[in-house]
Amino acid sequence: xxxxxxxxYLREDVRVNAKIFLDLCKEAGLNVLIxxxxxxxxxxxxxxxxxxxxxxxTIPTFHSVEAGLAFDIxxxxxxxxxxxxxxxxxxxxxGKKIGFSWGGDWKSxxxxxxxxxxxxxxxxxxxxxxxxxxxxxxxxxxDVSMKEITGATSDEKRMIKAIQTxxxxxxxxxxxxxxxxxxxIKLNAKCFPLNVKLxxxxxxxxxxxxxxxPNSVIPxxxxxxxxxxxxxxxxxxxxxxxxVCWSACHYVSxxxxxxxxxxxxxxxxxxxKRVKTVSDDLPLYxxxxxxxxxxxxxxxxxxxxxxxxxxxxxxxxxxxTVLGYRNGMMYGVYCPNMTASQINTxxxxxxMFDFAIMLDGGHIAAINARDNKINTSQKQLYVIxxx
Ligand SMILES: [Zn+2]
Numbered sequence: 112x113x114x115x116x117x118x119x120y121l122r123e124d125v126r127v128n129a130k131i132f133l134d135l136c137k138e139a140g141l142n143v144l145i146x147x148x149x150x151x152x153x154x155x156x157x158x159x160x161x162x163x164x165x166x167x168x169t170i171p172t173f174h175s176v177e178a179g180l181a182f183d184i185x186x187x188x189x190x191x192x193x194x195x196x197x198x199x200x201x202x203x204x205x206g207k208k209i210g211f212s213w214g215g216d217w218k219s220x221x222x223x224x225x226x227x228x229x230x231x232x233x234x235x236x237x238x239x240x241x242x243x244x245x246x247x248x249x250x251x252x253x254d255v256s257m258k259e260i261t262g263a264t265s266d267e268k269r270m271i272k273a274i275q276t277x278x279x280x281x282x283x284x285x286x287x288x289x290x291x292x293x294x295x296i297k298l299n300a301k302c303f304p305l306n307v308k309l310x311x312x313x314x315x316x317x318x319x320x321x322x323x324x325p326n327s328v329i330p331x332x333x334x335x336x337x338x339x340x341x342x343x344x345x346x347x348x349x350x351x352x353x354x355v356c357w358s359a360c361h362y363v364s365x366x367x368x369x370x371x372x373x374x375x376x377x378x379x380x381x382x383x384k385r386v387k388t389v390s391d392d393l394p395l396y397x398x399x400x401x402x403x404x405x406x407x408x409x410x411x412x413x414x415x416x417x418x419x420x421x422x423x424x425x426x427x428x429x430x431x432t433v434l435g436y437r438n439g440m441m442y443g444v445y446c447p448n449m450t451a452s453q454i455n456t457x458x459x460x461x462x463m464f465d466f467a468i469m470l471d472g473g474h475i476a477a478i479n480a481r482d483n484k485i486n487t488s489q490k491q492l493y494v495i496x497x498x
Pocket of ligand 1: 174181182183222224225226
């Protein structure tokens with residue numbers, strides 16, 4: 112007779128998720144003990160004789176040594192292992208969220224202690240007995256974004272909105288990454304460049320930037336930049352006062368300007384302007400850096416910037432990056448699967464930038480930050496580094 116409660120006997124993909132289940136239960140304050148993972152036929156028969164398994168279940172299935180697809184739990188409190196219905200209900204909601212089926216949902220033999228991977232009930236006990244096992248269980252990805260804080264009482268809600276108003280954040284009553292980063296900016300906290308998700312979009316916030324052509328994969332603390340013609344940047348790019356690309360992307364072909372965000376050496380100010388050529392439209396002697404792109408917010412007018420006809424593909428629903436300015440800080444945002452118009456709305460109503468431009472997108476859209484690495488093996492000819 113063999114049986115074990117060691118998770119090492121579970122199939123590897125199931126074991127990974129069983130451990131995540133234990134972690135999440137612990138986080139939720141549930142004192143879970145795994146009492147059983149696998150068993151052989153002799154022990155299964157013993158379980159039937161004791162009434163722990165259904166009378167017909169004389170051959171182990173999901174619990175079999177060969178399958179390793181199930182585990183049983185109890186509450187790890189002596190004398191109260193099985194008498195707390197609320198405990199099993201809470202544990203079941205965590206287990207089901209991860210992808211396990213729960214024995215407490217069964218009709219014929221209710222088993223609140225039992226969890227199994229059956230690919231969302233696609234695999235039955237008889238299939239397991241016949242050696243037909245479910246495919247690998249996807250690893251449950253724990254949401255790593257900040258836990259949001261909301262007020263419980265009317266005065267707590269009033270306080271949160273007042274803090275948000277005072278810091279310039281969207282006063283939506285929910286403290287998340289935007290409010291916290293705004294507070295960090297106000298306090299001059301030493302956490303920049305900072306990589307956080309804002310409204311589902313990975314972002315980097317920093318005091319200054321350095322735009323350049325790496326002619327390689329995207330370096331750390333960078334987002335993919337503006338347009339390039341396959342060999343070099345073709346939107347305005349000035350780095351350390353040196354002109355890398357001198358005209359708007361649609362200047363030569365359509366005589367159209369683009370929106371350019373630039374920084375002045377004399378005052379440290381960051382500004383935005385429509386530019387055709389840097390020599391005609393920017394005070395070149397005083398510009399530290401400049402980045403061209405498609406205007407958003409007050410500068411949103413794709414037609415005026417030549418994003419029409421074949422060039423209107425820039426407006427399509429795809430991944431884009433955005434350079435924004437707010438509260439004296441530079442923001443680089445990776446916007447997954449959004450149209451230009453949706454990005455414009457996001458910048459106005461949620462990000463609340465002072466001004467912003469959309470950079471290139473599609474297959475080159477990328478971000479390389481501490482906690483968000485997307486499309487980092489793509490070669491780039493225009494990136495923006497956050498300092
Ligand atoms: Zn079981």
